[in-house]
Amino acid sequence: NWILLDDQLVKEEQVNISKEDRGYQFGDGVYEVIRIYEGDLFTGQEHIDRFYESAQKIRLVIPYTKDVLQKMVHELVEANEVINGYVYMQITRGASPRQHQFPEQGQPVLTGYTKLMERPIELMRNGVHAKFVEDVRWLRCDIKSLNLLGNVLAKQEAMENDCYEAVLHRGETVTEGSSSNVYGIKDGVIYTHPADNHILNGITRREIIAVCAELGIPFEEKAFTKEAAHTMDELFISSTTAEVLPVTVLDAQPIGDGTPGETTRRLQQAFERRLGLKESA
Numbered sequence: 272n273w274i275l276l277d278d279q280l281v282k283e284e285q286v287n288i289s290k291e292d293r294g295y296q297f298g299d300g301v302y303e304v305i306r307i308y309e310g311d312l313f314t315g316q317e318h319i320d321r322f323y324e325s326a327q328k329i330r331l332v333i334p335y336t337k338d339v340l341q342k343m344v345h346e347l348v349e350a351n352e353v354i355n356g357y358v359y360m361q362i363t364r365g366a367s368p369r370q371h372q373f374p375e376q377g378q379p380v381l382t383g384y385t386k387l388m389e390r391p392i393e394l395m396r397n398g399v400h401a402k403f404v405e406d407v408r409w410l411r412c413d414i415k416s417l418n419l420l421g422n423v424l425a426k427q428e429a430m431e432n433d434c435y436e437a438v439l440h441r442g443e444t445v446t447e448g449s450s451s452n453v454y455g456i457k458d459g460v461i462y463t464h465p466a467d468n469h470i471l472n473g474i475t476r477r478e479i480i481a482v483c484a485e486l487g488i489p490f491e492e493k494a495f496t497k498e499a500a501h502t503m504d505e506l507f508i509s510s511t512t513a514e515v516l517p518v519t520v521l522d523a524q525p526i527g528d529g530t531p532g533e534t535t536r537r538l539q540q541a542f543e544r545r546l547g548l549k550e551s552a
């Protein structure tokens with residue numbers, strides 16, 4: 272398997288990350304996950320754009336152009352002959368003697384690799400259970416930062432309660448999932464938290480908004496409360512790797528009749544059409 276190291280493809284053995292890498296010590300970096308379907312990147316440009324935006328928000332200058340990075344990511348996918356899977360990539364502020372402030376002469380370190388992965392068809396069909404967890408993360412959740420402790424602890428708590436995802440809330444307001452965006456559907460209208468500093472503006476979220484416009488489904492970027500979540504007709508989550516997953520049970524209480532809802536199904540189908548797959552599930 273080939274690895275992307277800065278702007279070169281190298282073999283795994285050639286990757287030698289410093290113990291003083293700031294990504295390792297401070298989580299001082301940003302990342303992206305891009306889905307590969309049938310050998311092609313899905314919304315690759317959007318992910319690369321967000322990568323540069325996240326980097327810019329932490330004042331990290333990526334020392335290659337978007338075109339070079341896009342080309343390298345394509346080469347990585349081809350070299351590893353990935354059919355279905357994803358690319359993970361991250362960039363850190365690099366290695367320097369440990370100190371909180373930026374190093375005076377730091378060289379960012381970019382790493383990228385691919386993984387094989389199939390679509391989560393069973394979960395898409397049957398839906399998942401979720402658990403409310405207080406959102407104690409910082410106030411720049413719009414940055415796809417390597418600092419994921421808040422997300423990690425929330426997901427762990429969900430898993431320990433036999434739930435697939437943690438639905439995060441700041442006080443009474445539902446924000447997003449630990450690794451997904453969260454939506455409620457009431458009387459035919461889809462609601463989700465606005466794309467401000469409290470959530471990551473998901474690429475899948477943007478695709479869903481486009482799908483809703485196409486299908487004429489009313490979509491409102493308006494936050495809802497924990498209490499409202501329980502009375503939604505349908506609830507679902509979205510992410511690059513999970514696509515659109517119905518949430519059928521929240522905090523051990525069924526949403527609607529406790530089975531995936533009709534509107535969520537329509538979204539899944541419309542989303543799948545956007546993938547342009549030769550073989551559908």
Ligand code: PLP
Binds near residue numbers: 422510
């Ligand atoms: N919110 C968080 C906290 C995430 O980690 C993710 C992705 O993993 C998302 C939302 C969904 O974003 P995307 O659709 O771009 O994968």
